[in-house]
Amino acid sequence: MPPPAPPTEVLPAVRVAVLLSCTLSALGCGLLVATHALWPDLRSRARRLLLFLSLADLLSAASYFYGALRDFAGPSWDCVLQGALSSFANTSSFFWTMAIALYLYLSIVHAARGPRADHLFWVFHVVSWGIPLAITVAAVTLNKIGYDASDVSVGWCWVDLEAEDRLLWLLLTGKLWELLAYVTLPVLYLLVRRHINRAHEALSEYRPICEARPPQPCASAAAAVADKKLVLVPLVFIGLRVWSTVRFVLTLCASPLVRAPALVLLHGVGNTFQGGANCILFVLATRAVRKRLFALCRLCRCCPQPSALSPAGPPKPPTTSQTRDSGLPR
Numbered sequence: 001m002p003p004p005a006p007p008t009e010v011l012p013a014v015r016v017a018v019l020l021s022c023t024l025s026a027l028g029c030g031l032l033v034a035t036h037a038l039w040p041d042l043r044s045r046a047r048r049l050l051l052f053l054s055l056a057d058l059l060s061a062a063s064y065f066y067g068a069l070r071d072f073a074g075p076s077w078d079c080v081l082q083g084a085l086s087s088f089a090n091t092s093s094f095f096w097t098m099a100i101a102l103y104l105y106l107s108i109v110h111a112a113r114g115p116r117a118d119h120l121f122w123v124f125h126v127v128s129w130g131i132p133l134a135i136t137v138a139a140v141t142l143n144k145i146g147y148d149a150s151d152v153s154v155g156w157c158w159v160d161l162e163a164e165d166r167l168l169w170l171l172l173t174g175k176l177w178e179l180l181a182y183v184t185l186p187v188l189y190l191l192v193r194r195h196i197n198r199a200h201e202a203l204s205e206y207r208p209i210c211e212a213r214p215p216q217p218c219a220s221a222a223a224a225v226a227d228k229k230l231v232l233v234p235l236v237f238i239g240l241r242v243w244s245t246v247r248f249v250l251t252l253c254a255s256p257l258v259r260a261p262a263l264v265l266l267h268g269v270g271n272t273f274q275g276g277a278n279c280i281l282f283v284l285a286t287r288a289v290r291k292r293l294f295a296l297c298r299l300c301r302c303c304p305q306p307s308a309l310s311p312a313g314p315p316k317p318p319t320t321s322q323t324r325d326s327g328l329p330r
Contacts, residue, residue: 007149008259010268015068018154018268022065025272028279029058035289038296042289045117049103049124050282053096056128057275060089064272067156075147075160083145083157087173088136093274094177095128097237101188109195135172144169151251151258152244154268167252175248178241185234193231236277240270 032054036043063086072079103124107117139145139159146160152170159169243266250258257263283289 008151008264010068010071010150010155010264011261014261014265014268015071015155017265018068018272019065021269021272021276022061022068025061025275026058026065027276028283029054029061029275031279031283032275033058035283035293039289039292045107045121046100046103047282048121049096049100050278052125052128053093053100054275054278056089056092056096057278060086060093061272061275063089064156068154068268068272071155072147072157079147079157080140080145083159084136084140086156087139087145087158088132090174090271091132091135091177092128094174094181095131096124098181098184098188099124099128101185101233105188105192108192139169139173145173150264152248154264154271161251170248175245178245182238182241182245185237189231189234232281236281237274240274240277243267243270 033051036047036051063082066078067082067086070078070082072082103117103120106120136145144159144163144166146157146162148158148161151161152158159166159173163169243263247258247263247267250263283293
C-alpha cells in the first residue's frame, strides 16, 4: 500500500451538510424506535431486527456528528474514542442490514417460523454485536484506531493511516463487511423477489414482514409495494455507501481525486444518512405506520390546551329545559 496522501480539507459547507445528515439520521432512527414502542401490533420479527439496526445507526450518527463537529486535526484521546464507537456501530449496522435480508430470505423462501426463527435471532445478536465488538476492542488495544487525515473519512477518526498494517484494519473495521453486503444484499433480495413472483397466491406469507399491516383485499397492490421495497433496500444501501468505497480505493492508489470536494460531500452524507433512509423506507413509505403517525399528529393538534379548559370543579347538572332540548333522557 502506498504512503498516505496529504490531509483532505473538509470545507465548511461539507461539514454543515454532514452534520445535517447526522441529525436527520438520528431523528429517523428515533422515529423508528418510537413506532416500535408505541404500537405493539407492529412488532413483527422483521421489525424487531429493524429496531436493532436503528440502534446501531443511531450510535453511528452520534459518533459521526461528534467527529464532523470536532474536525480532528491530529491524534487525541477523543479521536480514538470516537473512532472506536463509529467503527463498532458502522460494522454492526452492516451485520444487522445483512441479517434482515437473510431473515426475509429464510422466512419467505424457506418458511422459517416458530422456535427456528427464535434461535436465528440469538445467532443474529451474537454475530451482529459480538463480532464488531471483538474487532473494535482488538483495534483499540493494538492502537490501530486514530487520526486518518480525512482521507477515508470526512472529519471523523477511523483507522490510523500511519500504521503499517492499516489496510488489514481498514478491512476488518468496516470495508470487508461493507463489500460483503454489496454482494449479499442484492443476491438475497433477488432470490426473495423471484420466489414472490412465482407464488403471488402466497402473499399472506410475506406481507406482514414487508408492510407490517393486516391482509388487504387488493393483493396485487400489496405485492407491487413489497416488490418495490425489495428492490429499493439494496439499491439505497449501495447508493449511500458506494462513495466511501470509491474514496477507500482512491486512498489505496494514493490518488489526488480522494480530496475532490464533491466526492467528500457524497461520502459524508452517504455514510451518515443510513438511519434516515431506513426511516423513509420503513416508516414514511409504509402505509400502516404512516397513517398512524398522521392520526397521532392530528390527535396532538386537536388536544385542548390546559388554559382553554373550564375552571376546576364538579360539573353542574343540566336544567330541565336543557335536557328536553338536547334530546337526552331525563
